[in-house]
Amino acid sequence: MLQSAEPVSTKRMLVSLIKSIDAYNSLLKDHHRRVTAFAHRLGVEFGLPPRRLAKLVIAASIHDIGAIYVKEREQLMRIDVEDPEPHAINGARILSGIPAFDGIRLLVRYHHVRHDDVERGLVSASEVPEESWFLHLADRVAIYDLNFASEPDPRERVRAEIRSRFGRDFLPELRGAFERAAATEGFWRDADEDEYRELLTFAVDAELDETVGADLESLALLFARIVDNRSHWTHAHSRIVGVLSGRIGGLMGYPPETCAKLRVAGFLHDIGKIAVPAEILEKPLPLDEAERETMESHARFSSLILSGDDELAEIGRWAGNHHERRDRTGYPLMTGGERFEPESDIIAYADVFAALLENRPYRSALSPQEAMDVLKSLSPLKLSQDVFNAIAANFAELVSLLDEDRERDLGFGGERDRGQEPWLSV
Numbered sequence: 001m002l003q004s005a006e007p008v009s010t011k012r013m014l015v016s017l018i019k020s021i022d023a024y025n026s027l028l029k030d031h032h033r034r035v036t037a038f039a040h041r042l043g044v045e046f047g048l049p050p051r052r053l054a055k056l057v058i059a060a061s062i063h064d065i066g067a068i069y070v071k072e073r074e075q076l077m078r079i080d081v082e083d084p085e086p087h088a089i090n091g092a093r094i095l096s097g098i099p100a101f102d103g104i105r106l107l108v109r110y111h112h113v114r115h116d117d118v119e120r121g122l123v124s125a126s127e128v129p130e131e132s133w134f135l136h137l138a139d140r141v142a143i144y145d146l147n148f149a150s151e152p153d154p155r156e157r158v159r160a161e162i163r164s165r166f167g168r169d170f171l172p173e174l175r176g177a178f179e180r181a182a183a184t185e186g187f188w189r190d191a192d193e194d195e196y197r198e199l200l201t202f203a204v205d206a207e208l209d210e211t212v213g214a215d216l217e218s219l220a221l222l223f224a225r226i227v228d229n230r231s232h233w234t235h236a237h238s239r240i241v242g243v244l245s246g247r248i249g250g251l252m253g254y255p256p257e258t259c260a261k262l263r264v265a266g267f268l269h270d271i272g273k274i275a276v277p278a279e280i281l282e283k284p285l286p287l288d289e290a291e292r293e294t295m296e297s298h299a300r301f302s303s304l305i306l307s308g309d310d311e312l313a314e315i316g317r318w319a320g321n322h323h324e325r326r327d328r329t330g331y332p333l334m335t336g337g338e339r340f341e342p343e344s345d346i347i348a349y350a351d352v353f354a355a356l357l358e359n360r361p362y363r364s365a366l367s368p369q370e371a372m373d374v375l376k377s378l379s380p381l382k383l384s385q386d387v388f389n390a391i392a393a394n395f396a397e398l399v400s401l402l403d404e405d406r407e408r409d410l411g412f413g414g415e416r417d418r419g420q421e422p423w424l425s426v
């Protein structure tokens with residue numbers, strides 16, 4: 001597995017990726033940042049030890065990654081959420097099987113459990129990690145704060161609403177911490193971007209130092225899942241592109257370290273889709289001009305999200321160029337020509353290869369041979385002949401690699417299966 005030269009940059013990258021979830025997702029509107037700040041203040045007031053506080057902060061910063069549709073988001077923004085289970089289950093599923101996030105998974109799974117769900121025997125108290133209660137309370141403070149914003153005294157209104165729900169929705173033991181925290185001005189002030197980065201850095205430092213598997217590949221794989229999960233058409237696409245890219249690099253004689261970087265670039269190539277509404281990603285009909293532009297903007301956002309860290313600059317470049325073509329017919333920059341690196345070609349070929357073998361709303365999956373014909377048509381004008389030759393010479397091996405990966409994917413639950421709990425079996 002790829003260990004970054006300096007572990008610090010792996011952590012910095014995680015902080016940047018977490019921040020990108022809200023920054024580029026119009027649906028979330030800073031919700032994760034708000035909830036993280038509230039959860040942190042409640043945890044501090046309660047006296048949670050640093051390691052548990054760190055877990056709570058990381059879980060808060062990604063707690064709603066399982067909610068992808070506008071309809072679902074709207075439901076979660078209400079005072080009383082009717083059915084929070086699907087997004088909580090889906091969020092936990094995304095986090096499953098990645099050791100670095102093992103400690104967080106159950107916090108996300110149970111972040112909407114109400115105190116009386118336990119009283120009524122709907123869930124057993126021992127299943128629910130204590131930090132989940134903090135997360136639930138923080139989430140609701142953020143939502144009430146938003147809902148009551150136009151009332152004459154919104155803070156008092158939020159406090160009254162929260163107070164009335166201790167023992168029913170919220171754990172009574174948190175009442176004291178809430179009252180003390182809510183009496184301070186700082187509790188209500190929105191954290192700015194720098195404070196959010198600081199909070200995440202503290203949490204990532206405290207949590208990931210202790211965790212095995214906190215390597216760049218695990219982090220990249222998590223974000224591959226977050227993106228792939230946003231449309232059932234692409235439920236394993238980024239992961240497959242990463243696996244293929246690393247293998248093609250190996251076939252071309254690149255050293256293992258470069259192959260590992262290619263895998264990470266493949267996992268993250270579509271990270272910019274976090275900025276594209278799921279409704280467009282899922283649309284079954286041809287896209288109109290504006291929708292196509294929005295869809296294509298993902299490549300620009302991938303570059304932008306991955307450009308924050310110098311050490312990862314080449315991964316960001318390869319990933320961000322995956323729709324560029326040498327004859328300048330690609331996007332977003334139409335750079336092409338001499339500026340094109342072979343590693344970008346590898347990601348681009350892997351992307352096309354993987355996509356052709358997947359169903360899409362507008363066509364069924366192609367057979368491997370049909371896919372091969374399309375790949376052939378891309379070189380040498382659009383993409384590198386050398387990369388194509390490596391693919392062509394090892395075609396059977398690459399196809400079986402994809403078959404193997406697809407089998408392994410079944411353990412992850414395959415396509416997003418709402419209402420069930422496939423993560424439990426992982």
Ligand SMILES: [Fe+2]
Nearest residue numbers: 063064076111
């Ligand atoms: Fe939620």
Ligand SMILES: [Fe+2]
Nearest residue numbers: 031063064139
């Ligand atoms: Fe939430």
Ligand SMILES: [Fe+2]
Nearest residue numbers: 269270322323
């Ligand atoms: Fe893409």
